[in-house]
Structure formats: C-alpha cells, structure tokens
Amino acid sequence: MSAAEKTILDTLQSVFGYESFRGDQQAIIEHVVGGGDALVLMPTGGGKSLCYQIPALIRAGTGVVVSPLIALMQDQVDALTELGVRAAFLNSTQDWHTAREVEQAFLTGQLDLLYVAPERLLTERCLDLLERGTIALFAIDEAHCVSQWGHDFRPEYLELSILSERWPQVPRIALTATATTVTRREIAHRLNLDGARHFVSSFDRPNIRYRIIEKAEVKRQLLHFIQTEYPGDCGIVYALSRARVEETADFLCQHGIAALPYHAGLSATVRADNQARFLREDGRVIVATIAFGMGINKPDVRFVAHIDLPKSVEGYYQETGRAGRDGLPATAWLAYGLQDVVQLRRMIDGSAGDDLFRRRLGAQLDAMLGLCETVSCRRQRLLAYFDQTIEPCGNCDTCLEPPQAWDGTVAAQKILSTVYRLWRERGQRFGAGHLIDIVRGKTTERIKQYDHQTLSVFGVGADLSDQAWRGVLRQLLAQSLLAIDHEGYGTLALTSASREVLKGEKTLMLRRESEKQARTGRSTAARRKEAEIVLPAAAQQRFEALRVWRADVARGHGVPAYVIFHDATLREIALQCPTSLDELSHISGVGARKLEAYGEDLLRRVDA
Template identity: 65%
Template sequence: MHSSDPHEILRRVFGYDAFRGDQQAIVEQVTGGGDALVLMPTGGGKSLCYQVPALARPGTGVVVSPLIALMQDQVDALRALGVRAGFLNSTQDADERRLTEQEFLAGELDLLYLAPERLRVEATVRLLERGRIALFAIDEAHCVAQWGHDFRPDYLLLSELPKRWPDVPRIALTATATDATRTEIAQRLELTGAQAFVASFDRPNIQYRIVAKNEPRRQLLELLRSEHAGDAGIVYCLSRRSVEQTAEFLSAQGIRALPYHAGLDASVRRENQSRFLREDGLVMCATIAFGMGIDKPDVRFVAHLDLPKSVEGYYQETGRAGRDGEPSTAWLAYGLADVVQQRKMIDDGEGDATHKRRLAQHLDAMLALCETTECRRAQLLRYFGQKPAAERCGNCDTCLTPVSSWDGTVAAQKVLSTVWRLKKERNQEFGAGQVVDILLGRRTPKVDQHRHHELSVFGVGTELTDVAWRNVLRQLVARGLLTVGGNYSTLRFTDESPAAMRGEQKVMLRSEPERAARSSRSRGGSKPAVEMPAELAPVFERLRAWRAATAKEQGVPAYVIFHDATLREIATRSPADRAALGTISGIGEGKLARYGDQVIDVLHGAGS
C-alpha cells in the first residue's frame, strides 16, 4: 500500500470517512510504534485497529489468531478490499505454505495470519526473523488468561515476542475482560507498559431477555416464529446431544438448522460453518466450540438453552448478534436444573479449592444477572467495571416489562422447614420435585411410600402454584440459601439457611412476569443503522440477489461483498454513477473498481 496516512488508508481501502470511538487513538499509538491493549466489544471495529497500522507501517502485520477455521474467510475479506493478505496454518499443503512464505519474504504481504501454535515451530520463527514485520496483533487475547473463559496454553508463547522483536509494536485485543482478566493479559503478554484502551461494552442494538424455562425448545420455536422468521441466528446448548436434538427439532418444524460441536467429523463441522457464513437465514445449533471470531454481521439472534458458566462467556456469545448495528435479540432460558447442573460440574471438576471458588464466583455473577429486577444492561456494564449511561436502558426485558419483587420470607421459611424436617425427622434428602409435592399436599406414590403426608409441613404451601414454588426454589439456590448435592441432586442446607428459616433475614424474591417482552421490532427499541423507506424494499432485495450470486460465484460469504447496511444505503440514495457510489460508507477503491459497474446496472437498468 502506498500511503502511510491512516485516514487516507481508512477512506481509500475500507471506504469510511472517519474512525469510530477509540479507533483513531489506537491506530495512532500503534502506527507510531507503541504497544496497545484494546478491550472493545464484538462488532466495535477491533480489526481496523491493527489492519490500518499494518498498512501504514513498512513491512507485514503478523496477526496471531486461534481461529484456523476462519482464517480463509478473513483473508478473503481483506483481498476483496485489495489488501495483500495470507495465512499459514495446518489446513494448507506444502505448496500453498511455500507460496505464502515466499510472498512474505519478498515483502508482498500486508497482513499474515498465524495460529499461536505455529510459533512453537522453529521454522516459523526463523521465517519471521528473515522478513520485515510491521507489527504483531494478538487477537482474542483473553485466551492467555487462566481465569478467562477460553484459556489456551499456546498463547503463553506470545510473551517471547518482545524478547525476539523488541522494536516491533504489539497490539493485544479482546472483546471481554474484567479488570482482573485485563491485568492478567497484560502480565502474561509482557504488556504492562502498553497503553490500555477500554471502549464502552454497551451494545444498545442488542435486546437482552432471560426467561424461566418451561419447555425451552417450544419457547425457542415461538421466539423464532414470532420475531425472527427467516433470520440467521445461533442457538447455544451445553451438551453435544442437546445440540443435535435441537437442530433436529427445529428442522422438523421447517426451520433450516445445522448442528456444530467438537464430536462431529471435522469435515462436517467445516461444511456447516461454511454454510452458516455463506447462506442467508440459517440457524446454527452449537456448543460454545462455535463462534469465536465469527464475522457474520447479520446474526439477528443468539439464544441460550442452557445457563452460561460466566458473565464473560455470556457477553462474548451474545455479542455475536447484531455486529452490523441492527436490532438483534439475546435470549436465554434457564431454570433450577441449570443451577444444579453447573454447581455439580464445579464440584465434580478438576482443579484445587481456589479454582473451584473462582468458578463458583463466575456462576454467582451469572445467576445475579438472571435474577435481577434491575436493568440487565446496567448490571452487565457494572460487571465489566463501567458506569451505565442510564439506570434503565429501555431495551431489555426488565425495562420493557418491569419486574416487581415480593417478600418471600415466609415462602423461604416453608421451603427450608421442609428440607430441614426431611433431614432431621427422617434422615432423608430429596430434590425439588418432592419438596414441591409436600408443600402442595399432593398424595403421590412417592409421598405415600415415605409417609411424607405425616410431616407437619405437608400441604402448607397451597397459596402458590407448582411453577411458582419452583421459581422460589431456583432463587433460593441461586442466592445460596440452599445448595444441591449428591448423585441425585438433593436439596441441602448451607451456612446461611438456619437464619433464613428462623425468619431473621428478609428474603425478597423476583416475580416472574406473566409474559416476556417482545422484540425491539414491535416495541421500538433500537432502529436500523440506515433507515430505508418501505417502497425501496424491492430494490434492496434485487441488490441482495445480485450479492448472493456474486458471492456464490467467488466462493465467499455474502458480507465479504457488501454488508446489508451498505446495500440499504445504496438503495436509499440510488447513486447515478460510480463517483456517487464511491461516497457510500463501506465502499473503498478496491470494491468500487470491482463491483461499481455491476451495482449501477442492478440499480438503473441492465440488472433490473
């Protein structure tokens, strides 16, 4: 690239008139040879923060990324902009690798993508030492943190970079990190002297909604049919079995859904991921093995059918929705069984007491987010050490359908008394179902078998329904007033239980709203980034059809050609010629030269 001016590169290559937020300060820091640690939400424009400096500085920008499956797409997207990009990873054959190495040594690459494990290979290190490096970018930097949600040992190798290349600037980037994780990233990557840039974690276009589980697949189906028909989205499940069953269920209901988990054959995983990126309106049912670095901008919803292990993981996963700034939904269904399962996984897992305590803290923070009566967005931002702009965001379920709390002190006493009497009088422990049956006074075979109808607490809870008692139990476990243990997930006392049973502390509980909030589409919420009059919809669809055909012909995802927002602006402004088309955001010189005439034809004649 022939210019070293970042603004000129931004306009000419990427088609944008101005940097957003902290981008300019970050670009200037790295272009000037300084190190940077960048925390920016998914969709906030992290990649520009190293791509522009790599083009502005002499040499090749080396990007260390764990996302082997996506390197090809990232490189395709850059090449579509006219950027000379390549990658080195285990998917290539010897000839492909040799060609990329020759391009790097000849100074013919602007950006080179590497997986962190390649730095274990001495030949790779020798290759890098023979070329000229503009900068090192360490993407998904939370992978270096033991307490992050996606630790990868190979990332620890990256602390060697400043020793071998002391004069090459480094930029580490992540979308999620608390203060503790950020400190650990800086220490492990030898970036304690780097300038830190922490962008706002707010994603105002995402509507956060958390509902109590009640046939979760049916609840998911209702969400998709009523609000996201034909939309692309991701459904996260905890187990591989659940992933496959959910994909089969949705497919049987006429929704195009694919599975993705580590147990599938690698070629099936590759094919499903490729289809999700390249086709419109597919739903990916996946474990969290899927998603990091997914650049698809038009994911309209992310749904969780199981409780995430941490707020960081939840934020990272929900952040894959709405990267284009358009209204999107983050929906989670959770119940008592989720809490039980997560606690059991921690207790039965590996690691010392300190490690388990940290995992329990992560889970407690996630439960607090689920059970809050306050604004979810405000609570999320505070978790990451940021002050919310307002106490009510107006675009989460607790804001759209305000949740009241009620004095559950007596209800808690009844539950705790039942658990206590089972243990004290019968030396028995039971799960939630039996406790609810006793409270409601149900003469089930199990109640009769154990003569639980003779307990003094039998039938003392008829003022609440079965569902309401399960909500009470879930909240008492979430609050640490009860715990779950043993092979049969039985309810047990904690150190906090006796005081609550005696009524010495007030127990305020969350009332479950009768009806969950509807999406931002029907409630106002956030508006699309580019408003388009309804009568222009046929023009927009014509442009999308052209884009789909072009993408298929080139074997790249549609968004590599143009984002929806760019097509919407083209349809709205209807540029008469290439010069006018070149003023639209997201159209740089490379794309204008490559697609300009075709777009004008589709708009004004030959393509219509």
Template identity: 65%
Template sequence: MTPALSVLETTFGYDSFRGQQEEIVQHVIAGGDALVLMPTGGGKSLCYQIPALVREGTGVVVSPLIALMQDQVDALSAVGARAAFLNSTQSFEERARVEAAFVAGELDLLYLAPERLKLESTAALLERGTVALFAIDEAHCVAQWGHDFRPDYLTLSMLHERWPNVPRIALTATATEATHREITTRLDLGAARHFVSSFDRPNIQYRIAPKQQPQKQLLDLIRTEHPGDAGIVYCLSRASVEKTAAFLAENGVPALPYHAGLPAEVRAANQSRFLRDDGLVMVATIAFGMGIDKPDVRFVAHLDLPKSVEGYYQETGRAGRDGLPSTAWLAYGLQDVVQQRRMIADNDGDAEHRRKLSQHLDAMLALCETIECRRVQLLKYFGEESTPCGNCDTCLQPVEGWDGTVPAQKLLSTVVRLKRERGQQFGAGHIIDILLGKQTERMSQQGHDALTTFGIGTDLSEAEWRGVVRQLLAQGLLSVSADGYGTLVITEASGQVLSGGREVRLRKEAPRNGSARRASGGSRRSAPVDLPVSATDLFEQLRAWRAGVAREQGVPAYVVFGDATLRGIAVTRPSSLEELSTISGVGEKKLETYGDAVLGVVAG
C-alpha cells in the same frame, strides 16, 4: 488527511473512525504497544489492519482459529489488501509461495496460529522479512480463568523478547478486571497503553425468558421476530444440539449442528455454509463462535444457562456486529441452576477451582434474577457504570420484586425436617409436593404427609414454588448435594433466614401463558437504523445479487458487502459511481469490482 484516514477511506470505504479507533491506530503506527478491550462489532480489526497497511513491512496477526483464516484473508483481499496465512491445511508449495511473498515484502498482513509461532522455523522466517507489527487477536485466550483459555497463547510473551522494537497490539472483546490484569502480565504489556472502550452493545436487546418448552419457545422467537435471519443457538450438550437442529429443520427453519463430537470435515462444512449462506441457523455448543466475523447474525439464543457472564457476553456479542438491531435470548429455569451447581460439585479441580466456578455461576445467576435493567447488571460485571437502557426485557416490561422471606422459611424448614427427622434428602419436585400437600403414593409410603410443613404452601402455585427454589439456589440460600441426584441441602446462610435475621427478596415469576415473546419484550422498540418500508424491495434485490456473487467467488456474502452497506444503498439509491462511493463500506477496490453491477440492480 493523515495516512491512516486515507487508508480508512480509500481501502475500507469509511469516512471517519469510531470511538477510540483513531487514537489506537495512530499510537501503533508510531510504534507503541497497545492492549485493546473493545466489544465485538466495535471495529477491533481496523485497529491493527490500518497500521499494518501504513507501516513498513507486514503485520503479523496471531489468530486462534485456522478454520477462519481463509475468510479473514478473503475479506482483506476484497478491499485490495495483500493478505495471506500460514497453517497446517496448506501444501508445501502453498506455504513456500506465502513465505517467499513475505520475505519479498509483498504482503500487508500475514495470519498465523499461536502454535506455529512456537516453531523455530517460523521465527527464523519472520527474521528474514520485515515485521510491521504483531497483532494478538482474542487475547483473553491467555487468561487461565478466561472462558477460551489456550495454552499456546502463553508463549506469546516471546514476541517482545525476540523483536523488542516491533509494536504489539493485543485485542479482546471481553475481559473482567482480573482477566485484564492477567493478559497484561502474561503478555508483558505493563508498559503498553491500555484502551478500554465501553462494553455496551446498544443494538442488542437482552431478554431472559422462563423456560417452559424451550424448543417451541425458540421456534416462536424465530418465526415471529427473525424469519429468514441468520442466528446462533447455544446448547449445553451435544445431544441437545442434534435434537434442536433436527427440530428446527423439521419445522421449516434451515439449521445445522456444530459440536466437538462431529467429524472435523462436517464441522468445517457446516461452519462454511453458515458463513456463506444467508438465513442459516447454527445450533452449537460453545465450541463454535470464537473468531466468527459474520456481521449479520440477527439473534443469539441460549437454551441452557451459560457458565459465566464472560462466556454469555462473548457469545451474545456475535449478534449484530454490523450495528443493526439484534436479539440475545436465553431460556432459563430451575433445572439449569440444579445442573450447573451439580457440575461444579462434581468437578475434579481443587477447592479453589470450584470456588472460582461458583463465583462465575453466581454472577450469571444474578444477571438472570435481577429485577433491574439487564444491561446495567451486565456492564457492572465488567466494571462499567450505566443507566437503564430501555431496550431489555426488564426495561420494556418491568419486573416486580416481592418479600419471599416466609415462603423461603417454609421451604428451608421442609429441607431441614427431612434431614433431621428422617435422615433424608430430596430434590425440588418432592419438596414442592410436600409444601402443596399433594397426597401421592410416594408421599404416604415415605410418611411425609405427617411433616408439620405438609400443605403449608398452597398460597403459591407449583410454578411459583419452583421459582422460589431457583432463586434460593441463585442467592446461595440453598445448595445441591454432591450425591449426583440433585437433592437440596441448606447452606450456612440458610440459618439467618430461618431465624428471621435476613429478608429474602424474590423476583415475581412471569405468567406461564405459553408466550415467552410477549412476556419478555414483545413491545420491541424500533431502532433508528431500521430499514424504511420504501427501501425493503431494493434491499432484498441487493441481497439476492450479493448471494449470487458470493457463490460464484466462493466467499461469505459479507465479504462482498455487509447488510449495513446494502441498506445504505437501498435507502439512497445512488445513480452514479460517484454517489455509490459515498456509501459507508464502499472503498475503491469494491467500487471498481462491483460498482456497475450494483448500479444495475438499483436501476432495476
């Protein structure tokens, strides 16, 4: 048995590596640099933790979030590793103790924020001890066009200059080819081995529903598919976060808000509760989530359109880190497209910056509007070819496409006539009223009932016309004016449609029957890791025991045991410590600490 495999079994309780883990681990143990692109839940942490435990010295981990360092250290301590962190939350005495332990060679892993590495005092400290390796977690933070850019990461190229013989391993769960190149350049990893795993997360079911009453749709999703489950709900604004959290709480779903406008102590307390308690829902802006290691998040929901596919992938990837079935659900509508287009038009950046933002949004809109497999489209964005997954809404309930050229011409003609004949611009609602021939007071005041396109669109419903507008915006055949009012204008490409030189293919709108769940994948398939009915009661008893232990120790429940380990125990019902030791996730330290108590729960 290799030293790496021995550590994997005895410390972490796993009998084999997954995917490229072993190759990465052996490469770093041998002193090689590595850049690792691996999906969330793919086991990135072990790729540096095991080499740090095998190599002489201390593995120094650059981690972007101070608030999560304690949880990372707690998780390592629970398996018997010697871990600590240095950050601004500690007293002078605490930092002095950690520094002394590092210099004395008494730490396996030391966590630092990138800001601290800029300090000469930190560099001097590292030179007094023995560094086994440098691990740069969340490496996409170095990319200017990444969704979590952190300027402090730009200084990390100094690690190679100052410690040329210490191996470096940079890791991220998401990177396009452009971001991959930027990470390579900025961290000076051109000579490193690059390990790119599949970005596929087959346990996540991707679903995008037409936005009707998003809060009620969300409540339906939680009540029917995820009662009592932990989840994350992303909203675009702070006000929406507050309202949604309050709505869920009023309807019996324990929910907490998280956004940058809350006091730091409230954010920290809410994050701590989410990590430590079972079944909480965190409603947040994108300020929340990076570095969150909670493995049993069963769903991630978006009530507003994400700005990029990278951001969407990173956020949805926080569901199902334990490999068990999970849901990524997004409510999406016309107003989302108008709002995002307007935000880009109003952006203070230069033309190149706005162009990049538009490219990110175009890719996200393509994912929303596809009639093909969502997963195929998502993976293609990251340069990975795949086949239909059978576990997304478009696979479970195939969507029809239709020839929308004539409706597109009618709508674009209306926009043109308003501008050319009246010198006016209007938003989607009024233009749709013209096409439907609605005789409103505003219509007669403006004289728009005299337009030649008035009433020529009665063959489609208002909802269908809103879908046409949304999809024309997504395809760049319609745009939003920079006037701040969401008015619609034609684009250069519109002329090809109006002249009959371009066909417009559209996605058929799902019926607006009030049930987003049934319309977008109610026939959810059962995954092979689903818990047998015979093991359900014991699993819940084990969860209750785990919750009590976690509260006593002041650590997140998953630090004691993850759901996947509890499921393994519930299914196999071990009757001895030897049998318990064969369950995935039960290493020597946890067997010694919790073994007798677990057997007591199993015995009943």
C-alpha cells in the same frame, strides 16, 4: 492534520471505504503506527480489526495476526483480498506446497497481513520463518484466551510472551471484546504488555435487547420465539452439551427452521461445511456448543439464544455480542431454570482443580445468576460486571415489563424447614421436585413410599404453584441459601447462611415468577424497520436487485455475501442512485479496490 494522520485517514477511506473512525479507533491506530504497544477492549462489532489492519498497511513489513480461529481464517483472508489487501494464513488445513508459497510471499515482502494460529506460530519452523522476514506488528486477537479463569482459555496463549522476548522492537496489540478489570491485568501480565497503553471502549451494545425467561418446555419456547419474532432470519442457539445441540437442531428442522448443528464431536469436514453454510446462506440458524462463534463476522445475526444457563457473564457477553453487528435491532434470549442451577453447581463441586479454582467458578456462576434474577435493568447489571455505569436502558425485559419483588421470607422458611426436617429427623436428602411435592401436599407414590405425608411440613406450601416453588428454590440456590449435596445426586442441603432465614433474622425479597411468558413490547420487525433507512418503493426495488446481484458475485467468488458489500452499503446506493464513479466512491463501504472491481457494474444496475 499531521502527515501521519492524513496517511491513516487516507488508508481508511481508500482501502476500507469509510469516511471517518469510530470511538478510539484513530487513537489506537496512531499509537501502534508510532510503535507503541496496546491492549484494546472493544465490543464485538466495534471495529477491532481495523486497529491492527491499518497499522499493518502503513508500517514497513507484514502484520502477523495470532488468531485461535483456524476455521475462520479463510473467510478473514477472503474479506481482505476483496479490499485489495495482500493477506494469507498459515495453518494445519494447508498442504505443504500451499504453505511453502505463503512462506515465500512473506519472506519476499508480498504480504500485508499473515494470520497464524498460536500452535503454528510457536513451532520452531514458524519462529525461524518470522526471524527471516520483516514484521510490522503482532496482533494477538481474542486475547482473553490467555486468562486461565476465562471462558475460552487456550494454554498456547500463555507462551505468547515469547514475542516480546524475540522481537522487543516490534509493536504488539492485544485485542478482546470481553475482559473484566482483573482479566485485563492478567492479559497484560501474561503477554508482557505491562507497559502497554490500555484502550477500553464502552461495553454497551444498545441495539441488543436482553430477555431472560423461565425455562419450561425449552425447545417449544425457542421455536415460538423464532417463529413469532425471527422467521426466516439468521441466528445462533447455544446449548451446553453435544446431545442437546443435535436434538435441538433436529427439532427445529422438523418444524421448518433451517438449522444446522455445530460441536466438537462432529468431524472437521462437517463442522467446516456447517459453518460455511451459516456464513454464506441467508436465514440459517446454527445450534452450537460454545466451541462455535469466536471471530464470527456475519453482520446480520438477528438473535442469539441460550437454552442452557451460561457458566459466566464473560461467556454470555461474548456469545450474545455476535448478534446485531450491523447495528440493527437484535435480541439476546435466554431460558433458564432450576435444573440449570443444580447442574452447574454440581459441575463446579465435582470439577478438577483446587479450592481457589472452584471458588472462582462459583463466583462466576453467582454473577450470572445475579444477572438472571435481577429485578432492575439487565443492561445495568451486565455492564456493572465490567465496571461500567449506565442509566436504565429501556431495551431489556426488566425495563419494558418491570418484574415484581415479593417478600419470600415465609416461603423460604417453609422449604428450608423441609430440607432441615428430612435430614435431622430421617437422615434423608432429596432433590427439588420431591421437596416441592412435600410442601404442596401431593400424595405421590414416592411420598407414600417414604411416609413423607406424616411430616409436619407436608402441605404447608399449597398456596404456591409448582412453577412458583421452582422459582423460590432457584433463587435460594442462586443466593447460596441452599447448596447441592456433594455426595448426593442433585439433592439439596442447607448452608451456613440458611440459619438467618430460618430464624427470621433476615428478610428475603424474591423475584415473582410470571405464570405466562413475558410479552416483548413492540415486535422485532417493527423495531428493525425503525432503525433501518426507510426506502421509497423504487429504491427498495433497486435494493432487492442489488442484493440478487451481490449473491451471484459472492457465489462466483466463493465468499459470504457480506464480504462483497454489507446491506447498509447496498441500501445507501439504492437510495442515493450515484451516476458516476466519483459519487459512488463517497458511499460508506466502497473503497478503491471495490470501486475498481464493481463500480461500473453497480452504476449500470442502479440505472437499470
């Protein structure tokens, strides 16, 4: 082992308390310590932060971390401080006196890591400050924010190429959990990292079970999912609109779920408070728009639920990746339906931007719909989007309960003919609900108002249920065999591709919709028990006592409990029963600083 490798490993063990690196971590760290630029793609929970934190501790100067997460900087700094790392941040939440103290600490070399929001970094004051200090490296976190096609685009990121221009000798490392090959090239180009070495880890998160169901009464479906599989557990629920966030959080609270809302319409104080409660309290569920989540470090998020269809696979992957960071079983649960497809197609058609922009949004939605409608392994489909190939996973709904495919050509012809006849014969266009009423032969007031019971297609689809027809329409929209009328209000129109189906020139295999909600196989609790260290009764008692102690310490420090120790560390302590500081130091997650701060107290509690 070279001297540099020994220094890197010693830092990992003494500061962070881990015995060895995972995946590409060591190679990335060696590359950056040696002064090289890097572009790192690593899944959420894969240990990206170590890839810049350890080089910042080894190289001379301060590591400057560009992060879009003002609301989370305090927690990130608190976690590092607990490890004995000299960390601070500069952002708009500080008063001038506090900011001045941080600036002086940087200039006098008293900081290992400095977190800065891109808006702050790009000010002349901050750039001048950095010129006067010594910089070990620049870490650009959540680097996918630079992509104008991405789900979390931040215009300020486009200006970060200035770092290479003003500090050409300082290594830069850009990190993200979400990027296709195209996005990766865009990140490298826009950040002047064309010569950087790329490190691309597997995108697979095998502990996450992917489940997608048809939306019916979605709030009640969500409630049933939480109550039956994750009672008392921590989770995140994503919705598209602020109103939906509020009403869903209220609904869950009314039914005994400790839920909090989070969206951009809330005041900064309320958002910060709700986020802090989610991070620091057990069993909290947060209902949020996509404004929430980047950089969330909470390891015990047991589920991520979407009650509206995400706009892209990148967004879906990024959001679901916040579940199960501790490696224990977790679930990514999504309910979506016909109206989701209609709404998102309308939003794309009416969006600002040129045709290329709308085509790109349409392609992203098509990929998301393909994931939802697949009859093969969902994980295969998800990872294929990121150019990764795997065998069927055995841990998604389509693997556990393979859906049936059926020849839907005739059904498609019936509904497409209905759209055609309404437009051709009467110059009319209608939405999905009315079309289903026509083919099913329902004599509603609206049917009679328009005299649609006289159409030749009236009642031709009485053999399928409303739910089955919604599935047909949804899949026709997903395959662009139907389109949302630009001038209508969610009305449906034929496309150029409809002709092949109508003329019988194309066979259409569709996914058969279940008339009941899919079962989940083994219970989530059972899966979790299998994955956890099974503790004997005495060790379990010690573990629970250690968790109570940890909660008290965390409250006293004003930090989340996992910042003190993760459950996995406490579980191992409870099982191993160390009797000395030396024995305790070999347990994963117990670094030198935490050994000094908590070692004697832990040994007393283990011995109690």
